Amino acid sequence: MKLISEKRELTSRLFRISAPLISILVALFVAGFLLMAAGVNPLLAYLEIFRESLGSVYGLSETLVKTTPLIFASLGVSLAFRMQIWNIGAEGQIYMGACGATAVALFSGIENHSLMITAMFLAAFLFGGLWGGVAGVLRARWQVNEVIVTLLMNYIAILGVDYLIYGPWKDPKGFNFPLTAQFSEAARLSEYFDTRFHSGFFLALFCALLMYLFMERTVWGYEIKVIGSNPKAARYAGMRTGLAIFAVLFLSGAVAGIAGFSEVAGLQHRLQHGLSPGYGYTAIIIAWLAKRSAFGVVIVSFLMGVLLVGGDSLQLSWQLPIAFVYAFQGLILFFLLASDFFIHNRLRLIRGGQHA
Amino acid sequence: MLEILLDATVRAGTPILFATLGAIINERAGIINLGIEGLMLIGALAGFAGTQASGSLLIGVVAAFVAALLAGSIHGFITVQLRGNQIVSGLALTMFGIGITALFGRSMVGLTIAGFERVAIPGLSGLPLIGKAFFNQDLLIYFSFFLVVAIALFFYRTRWGLALRTVGENPAAADTCGVPVILTRFLAVAIGSGIVGIGGAYLSLATTPMWIENMTAGRGWIAVALVIFASWSSYRALAGAYLFGGITAMQLRFQAMGTTVSVHILQMMPYFFTILVLVISTIRLQKGASQQPENLGQPYDREDRK
Numbered sequence: 001m002k003l004i005s006e007k008r009e010l011t012s013r014l015f016r017i018s019a020p021l022i023s024i025l026v027a028l029f030v031a032g033f034l035l036m037a038a039g040v041n042p043l044l045a046y047l048e049i050f051r052e053s054l055g056s057v058y059g060l061s062e063t064l065v066k067t068t069p070l071i072f073a074s075l076g077v078s079l080a081f082r083m084q085i086w087n088i089g090a091e092g093q094i095y096m097g098a099c100g101a102t103a104v105a106l107f108s109g110i111e112n113h114s115l116m117i118t119a120m121f122l123a124a125f126l127f128g129g130l131w132g133g134v135a136g137v138l139r140a141r142w143q144v145n146e147v148i149v150t151l152l153m154n155y156i157a158i159l160g161v162d163y164l165i166y167g168p169w170k171d172p173k174g175f176n177f178p179l180t181a182q183f184s185e186a187a188r189l190s191e192y193f194d195t196r197f198h199s200g201f202f203l204a205l206f207c208a209l210l211m212y213l214f215m216e217r218t219v220w221g222y223e224i225k226v227i228g229s230n231p232k233a234a235r236y237a238g239m240r241t242g243l244a245i246f247a248v249l250f251l252s253g254a255v256a257g258i259a260g261f262s263e264v265a266g267l268q269h270r271l272q273h274g275l276s277p278g279y280g281y282t283a284i285i286i287a288w289l290a291k292r293s294a295f296g297v298v299i300v301s302f303l304m305g306v307l308l309v310g311g312d313s314l315q316l317s318w319q320l321p322i323a324f325v326y327a328f329q330g331l332i333l334f335f336l337l338a339s340d341f342f343i344h345n346r347l348r349l350i351r352g353g354q355h356a
Numbered sequence: 357m358l359e360i361l362l363d364a365t366v367r368a369g370t371p372i373l374f375a376t377l378g379a380i381i382n383e384r385a386g387i388i389n390l391g392i393e394g395l396m397l398i399g400a401l402a403g404f405a406g407t408q409a410s411g412s413l414l415i416g417v418v419a420a421f422v423a424a425l426l427a428g429s430i431h432g433f434i435t436v437q438l439r440g441n442q443i444v445s446g447l448a449l450t451m452f453g454i455g456i457t458a459l460f461g462r463s464m465v466g467l468t469i470a471g472f473e474r475v476a477i478p479g480l481s482g483l484p485l486i487g488k489a490f491f492n493q494d495l496l497i498y499f500s501f502f503l504v505v506a507i508a509l510f511f512y513r514t515r516w517g518l519a520l521r522t523v524g525e526n527p528a529a530a531d532t533c534g535v536p537v538i539l540t541r542f543l544a545v546a547i548g549s550g551i552v553g554i555g556g557a558y559l560s561l562a563t564t565p566m567w568i569e570n571m572t573a574g575r576g577w578i579a580v581a582l583v584i585f586a587s588w589s590s591y592r593a594l595a596g597a598y599l600f601g602g603i604t605a606m607q608l609r610f611q612a613m614g615t616t617v618s619v620h621i622l623q624m625m626p627y628f629f630t631i632l633v634l635v636i637s638t639i640r641l642q643k644g645a646s647q648q649p650e651n652l653g654q655p656y657d658r659e660d661r662k
Contacts, residue, residue: 007659038459086443144638147390147443148581148631155574155627163620281451288444321462321569327455330394333448334430337440 005345016343020289023335024303030335031328040318048317049310059309061195065267067305069094069259069276071204073283074290074297075211076132076256081287082215083228083248089135089150090256091280092157093128097257098264099161100127102180102271105187105264106169116186121261128257129250131157136249140242146249154280165271179272189266200262205298207255212294224248256280277322282308285329289336304329361605362489366497367563368608369601371396371572373500374555375579376586376593377507381548383583384511385541386524386651390446391431392552393576394453399424399553401457404560404567407469413561416469417496420557421550427453428549429542436541439655454570464567471565472496494562496554503551507590520544524649527656537656555579574627581630585637587647596633603629 032042053063073090080087087093100123110116131153138144162178171181189198215221227234227241234241259279264271282304290296311325375392382389389395399420406412406419431449434440472494480491490501511517519540522530527537559575560567578600586592607622615622641648 034456034459038462088447138635142635142639143642144635145581145584148577148584148634151577152574152581152627152631156624159620159624159627163618166620167618284447285451319462321458323455323458323569325455326451327459330448330450330452330455333444334434334452337434337445337448338438340440341438 002350003347004350005341005347008344008346011343015339019339019343020291020300020336023289023332023339026335027328027331030331034327035320038320040314040320045314045318045320048313049306052313053306053309057193058195061193061197063302063305063309064201065196065198065305066308067302068198068201068204068266069263069279070282070286070301070304071208071298072259072262073256073279074286074301075207075294076128076252076254076259077283078287078290078292078294078297079211079215079224079255080248080252081228082292083224083244084231085139085228085245085248085252086147087132087135087150087249087252087256088147088284089132089153089253089280090259090283091276091278092150092154093131093253093256094260094263094276094280095154095157095161096131096253097124097128097260098271098275099157099164099260100124100257101261101264102169102183105183106180111184111186113186117189117265120187120265121258124257124261125254126257128260129254131257132253133246133250135253136246139249140245150249161271161275162273165273169271171270177272180270183265183269187265188269189262191266196267198262198266200266203258203262207258208294208298211255215294220247256283277308278326281326282329285333288333359485359488361602361609362486363493364605364608365598365601366489366493367601368604369597369599370497370500371555371558371563372575372579372582372600373594373597374503374558375552375576376582376597377500377503377590378548378550378552378555379579379583380586380588380590380593381507381520381551382545383652384524384588384649385520385544385548386527386649386654386656387432387435387541387545388442388446388653389428389431389449389545389548390443390580391428391449391453391549392446392579393572393574394450395424395428395549395552396556396559396572396576396579397453397457397570398427399556400560400571401461401464401556401567402553403557404464404467404469404565405460407561408464408467413472416561417554417557420553422553424553424556425546425550428552429546431549432542432545435655436538436545439657442653442655450576458569461567461569465569467566469561469565472562496558496562499554504590504594511590521649523656524651527651527654531656531658537658541656552576552579578626578630581634584641584648585633587637587641588649589647599633600626600630 035042035045053059077087077090101120104120104123135146135149138149139146165178165180169180171179189200191198223239227244231241286297286300286304290300307325311322314320315322375396379389379392402423403416403420407416431445434445435442474492474494477491481487519535523537523540531537559571582596585596603626607625610622611619
C-alpha cells in the first residue's frame with residue numbers, strides 16, 4: 001500500500017470558498033492545545049474572546065476601532081499582492097503616516113476643521129507612500145528584494161518615531177512620557193455613541209469601495225492584474241512594468257499610511273510609543289486570507305478585530321501575552337497553505353506495484 | 357581599544373552568523389525561508405529552557421537545535437511536500453515563532469542561568485589584536501568557525517552536498533539522476549532551521565544569559581538579507597555577519613561614550629546598513645555571474661517536469 005497524491009481535474013468551488021473558514025477553525029482547534037499547554041482552558045478563552053468583542057455595544061465598538069486600521073493596511077498590502085509584489089512594510093508605513101499627520105496637526109496652525117483633517121490625511125498618504133516608494137524604486141530599478149527592504153524599513157520607521165517622541169516632539173507638559181502634546185479639537189475625527197468608535201471606520205469602508213472600483217473598473221487596475229499574472233505578456237503589450245512596480249508600492253504604502261492618520265486623528269489624538277500593536281503584520285494575513293477581494297478584506301479585518309479585542313481581554317484576565325495572537329495567525333496561514341494543496345490535489349491509496 | 361571592538365564584533369556577529377548559515381542551507385536547496393526571525397526566537401527560548409531545566413549548556417544548545425528543526429519542518433512540509441507559497445509560509449513561521457515563544461516564555465522571564473564562558477586557546481589567545489577576539493571566546497563561537505568550514509566542504513567536497521546544490525539548481529535533472537528531490541529539500545530546510553535555532557540560543561545563553569520576549573529584534577531579517585550579500589557562500593557569510601557585528605559593536609561603543617546622538621538614531625544603523633549592503637550586493641550580483649540557485653523559490657512537482 002502506498003499513499004500518493006494526484007492532481008484534481010476539477011477543483012471544488014465550494015471547497016475553494018470555504019477553505020479560509022476551515023483554516024480558521026482548524027487553527028482554533030490546534031491553538032486550543034497550545035493554550036492548554038500554557039495552562040489556559042481554551043473553551044473558556046474562546047468564549048471570552050467572543051463575549052468581549054461582540055457581546056456588548058462597547059465590545060462591538062472596540063472591535064470596529066481595531067477593524068479600522070486593519071482595513072486600510074490590508075487594502076494597501078493586498079494591492080501589492082495583486083501584482084505579485086510583497087509589501088511586508090505596512091507596519092512602518094502606518095508609523096510614517098501617523099508621523100506625517102502629526103506634523104501637520106502640531107505645527108501647521110490650521111484652525112479650520114475640514115482643512116486640517118484634509119491636510120493631515122494628505123500628509124499621511126504622502127509619508128506612507130514615500131516609505132513604500134523607496135522599496136518601489138529599488139525593486140523597479142535594480143530588482144532589490146522588496147520583502148527584505150520593506151521589512152527592515154519597519155524597524156527604521158518605528159525607531160524614527162521613537163526618536164521624535166523621546167526627543168524634539170516630546171510634550172513638555174507630558175511628565176517625560178514618550179508622547180507628543182494632544183491635538184487641538186480641529187485635528188480630531190468625530191466620535192460616536194460615547195465610545196471610541198470614530199469616523200475613520202467609514203473612511204475605511206469608502207476606501208475599500210474605491211479600491212474595488214480601481215481594480216475592476218480602471219485601466220490601471222487591469223494593468224496591475226496583467227503584470228501580476230503574466231509579466232512577460234504585459235511587457236509585450238507595452239506596459240511599463242518598472243513604473244507600475246514603483247506606483248503600486250507607493251500607493252500600497254500610502255493606503256497603509258492612512259491607517260496611521262486614522263489612528264492619531266480618530267483615536268489617540270497624539271503620536272505615542274507603541275502606536276500600532278502590529279496591525280501592519282496582521283494585514284499581511286488578512287490580505288492573503290481575503291485572496292483578491294476588497295470586500296473580503298473588510299470581512300476578514302473584522303474577524304481579526306474580534307481576535308485582537310479578545311486577545312486584549314485575555315491579556316488582562318489570564319495574563320496571556322498579546323503576541324499569542326501572532327501564533328494563532330501563523331497557524332491560520334499554515335492551514336490555509338495546506339488547504340490550497342487539497343483544493344488542487346487529492347490523496348489516494350494504491351496497492352504496491354500498481355501505478356496510477 | 358581596537359582589540360575590544362574586534363572582540364565585541366565577533367560576539368555580536370555570531371548569532372547572525374549561525375542564522376545566515378542556516379538560511380544558506382535552505383536556499384541552496386531551493387527553498388526561501390523567511391521564518392528565520394521566528395526560528396531564532398524558538399531557538400533562544402528552547403536553549404534557555406533546556407539549560408535552565410538541566411543545568412547543562414550542551415543540552416540547551418541541543419534543545420535549541422531540535423526545537424528549531426521541528427518548527428522549520430512545518431515550513432519544509434508546506435513548501436516541499438505540499439508545494440505551498442514559500443514567502444507566505446515563511447512569514448507564517450516567523451509570526452508563529454514570535455507568538456509561541458511569548459506564550460511559553462512567560463514562565464522563563466526573570467530566571468537566570470550561568471551562560472557560556474570564555475575558553476582561551478593556549479598560545480593563540482595571546483596573539484596581538486586578534487588573539488582575544490578569535491581565540492579567547494566561548495565554545496559556541498569556536499563551533500561557528502568549524503561550521504563555516506564544514507558547510508563549505510560539505511557543499512563542494514561531498515556527494516550529499518552536490519545533491520543538495522543540484523535540487524536547488526535543477527531539481528528535474530537531480531530527479532533523473534536518482535536524487536530524492538523532495539526528501540533532500542525537506543532535510544535541508546529542517547537541518548538549516550536547526551542551525552538557525554543555535555543562533556537564537558547564542559543570544560539567550562551567551563550574549564545575555566536570560567530570556568526576553570522578542571529578544572532577536574530583527575536579527576533574523578538581517579540574516580535573510582546577508583544571504584544575498586554572501587552570495588550563498590559560508591565564508592562570505594562569516595564576513596557579512598562580522599560586518600554587522602562591527603556596526604552593532606560601534607553603535608554600543610558610541611552609546612557607552614555618552615555621545616549626544618540619539619540612541620534611537622544609533623539603533624537604526626544596523627537596519628539602514630543592511631538595506632544599503634543589500635542594494636549594493638544585488639546590483640553586483642546582476643553584473644557578474646549570479647550565484648543564486650537557479651530554482652530558488654520554485655516548488656518541484658515531478659508531474660510538471662519538461
